[in-house]
Amino acid sequence: MSLAQLSTPAPTVAPAVRPAVALADRREAAQAAPAASAPSAPRIRAVPEGSEARGFVFYVGIDEAKAEADGTSLHEIVAELRRLTAQLAPSAETYAAVALAPEGAGGRDVDVVRLALQEPTALAQQHADEADADRHPDGVIIDISRKRVLLDGEPAGLTYKEFELLQYLVLREGRTIDRHELIDGLWGDADDAPNERTIDVHVRRLRSKLAHYEDIVRTVRGAGYRFDRHADVSIRQASTPSPDVF
Structure with a gap:
């Protein structure tokens, strides 16, 4: 997957004013509790000797269409995160970057972000996947954990x-x-839930993208659809954990 990175420096954000009542409550609680009994802040993970924690990276995976469906936008999400950071820690500095990928590249949005921003564990997983594809260039790899499908390495x-539909069957x-x-399983009570004929259209489109492996999704006449695994189909359901998990 070819990825490009688009970064924009964060504008100066004035610290947000916290509600006076909330601040007063917190001050009173701090004064009432003895210093010795105050719980220590939990350590996120061990910091190597000779180094110090200077911040963190928070990956957000969502494309513009999903944000719009949620009634927001990427710009609004970034603005809200900056406002919250300024409220919790006025001295913090922020920087926002947008991850770009070719249209139709597939995969989980958060993995696209991690790869575009050169997150080490994501890069290691990508290299492992590429090596695996080189060793096994033929066949189908259905990667549940990263929400993508490789056909003969591509x-x-x-x-x-379409991936959700395939995953449901798999x-x-x-x-x-x-x-x-x-x-019911894929749309629930959503306003845009399809009818039975539309489901057939979704399946036809999915099978067309599976190309010469289309028969892994079988039509059972008068009953529905079924996933049949072949010898050349590999399913992955776990991935290397990311260090961004607190």
Whole structure:
């Protein structure tokens, strides 16, 4: 996947004013509690000798379409995070960067961000995946943990909903799933929930992107759809943990 990074320096943010009542309550609590009984701040993880913690990175995975569906935007999310940081720690400095990827690249948004910003564990996982693809260039890799599909070593370019559909079938391997269950499981009571015919359209699009491996998603006439694993299909459900987990 070809990735580009777009970074913009954070504008100066005036410290937000905390509600007076909340501040007063916190001061009273601090004064009432003996200094000896005050709990120590939890350590996030060991800091190597000779070094000190100077901040942290917080990865947010969301594209513009999902943000709009949630009633917000990437700009608003960044502004709110900066406001919260200024409120909690007025002396903190902030810097925001936007991760870019080619349209239709697939994968989890948060992994795209981690790769674009050169997060070491994400890069190590990518190198391991590439080495694995070199060793096994043929076949299908369905990576549940990173929400992507590789066909003969190349990304299949599934949309988010197409991957969700495939994942739903994969996690119920060998069982025929009827259209009603797919609608309930993937859309629930959403206003844009499809009907049974639309489900067929989604499946046809998914199978077309699976190309010559399309038969891993089988149509069971009059019943629904089923995922059948072949010898050349590999499923991954765990990935290397990221150090961004507190």
